Amino acid sequence: KEHGSNFAPELFFLQGRSSSSGGGSSSSSQDESDEVAVRAEHAFAAPEVLAQFVQEMRGKAEQLHASAVLLIAPKAAVQFPQTWRRAEWPFGQHDGVFVQLHASLKQAADSSSNNGSDQQDAAAGRGSEGMLRKLWFIKFRENKPPVEPQEVSHEFEMLPPLLR
DSSP states (O other): OOTTOOSOOEEEEEEOOOGGGOSOOOOOTTTTOSEEEEEOTTTTSSHHHHHHHHHHHHHHHHHHTEEEEEEEEEGGGOOSOOGGGSTTOTTTTOOEEEEEEEEEOHHHHHHSOOOOOHHHHHHTTBOTTSEEEEEEEEEOBTTBOOOOOEEOOGGGOSSOOOOO
């Protein structure tokens, strides 16, 4: 496909800076990087495949003490779930890329004063569980540059939250 949508979905984990995990095990050689990428080439092929992928990635997020997970998935690579088939989908049949972010706010809340209101948290996509959830869609148009990322409702998410 043109427009840069011919790549496999990828999941990026931002490793947390947990002081409780005092660096005991040195079995991982990826300690130099704060980011770990996982190709999700076949993760969105069918419900059972996605369910297993989600279970494995929750384990990886826990292992890495991940503080954030970012999914980048071209619409063309997703056979399930095709959330854009819902009547409320605002972009018609346009091709594009989904960008989904789940981030833990626990570490940020621990390091800053907590003087914000619950209403501000809800308006910014932050749930009561201390999780920031955002979803964007970058629409491609024929023979034109991609449209700026547009924020989309959580009901169109490709993945359930992977962080606990």
